Amino acid sequence: MKGADTVGWDTRGYDEGKKINGRKRFVVTDTLGLLVCVWVLAASWQDRDGAKGALLAAYAGTPIRFVFADQGFAGRLVGWCRDVLRTHLEIVRKPVDQEGFVVHPRRWVVERTLAWLTSYRRLARDYERDPAVSEALIWWAAINQMIRRLTRGGPARRQQRRTFNQPD
Numbered sequence: 001m002k003g004a005d006t007v008g009w010d011t012r013g014y015d016e017g018k019k020i021n022g023r024k025r026f027v028v029t030d031t032l033g034l035l036v037c038v039w040v041l042a043a044s045w046q047d048r049d050g051a052k053g054a055l056l057a058a059y060a061g062t063p064i065r066f067v068f069a070d071q072g073f074a075g076r077l078v079g080w081c082r083d084v085l086r087t088h089l090e091i092v093r094k095p096v097d098q099e100g101f102v103v104h105p106r107r108w109v110v111e112r113t114l115a116w117l118t119s120y121r122r123l124a125r126d127y128e129r130d131p132a133v134s135e136a137l138i139w140w141a142a143i144n145q146m147i148r149r150l151t152r153g154g155p156a157r158r159q160q161r162r163t164f165n166q167p168d
Helices: 046-059 077-083 108-120 130-152
Strands: 013-015 018-027 035-042 066-071 088-091
Touching: 018 046, 018 130, 035 046, 035 066, 035 130, 046 077, 066 108, 077 088, 108 130
Parallel strands: 066 088
Antiparallel strands: 013 018, 018 035
């Protein structure tokens, strides 16, 4: 996530792969896209190292036994999850013959959650000085999403528009 000028240099970094100066948001979600854990770090952190902290925090709250991740988390993290957390980490790889955009199995759940979070204007860019405040705002947005789902109750319906020439 790009960091605004208000983000201090001590908590921001540069991600060479994505060419972004700011912070990374590590999120763990369930299969419904509900937030289980969030961890905000400088963008200079390696994905596998940041994932360790997020997975440890998620495991402390609820022992997760099966995790899907993208190719950026491959390598020693798979063995670390197996040995330390007793969790199976499955890497969802891109098909070799893929051309253009393709939805990958299970990975879209996290991508969808991140898209829901960035729909909140305050989370479209990182403005906060303290990463803990960024994490709190992400939790607030996730809670707001959950409340909206609970209060809706049934399927979403559009209200019909009334025109002036319709009889009552």
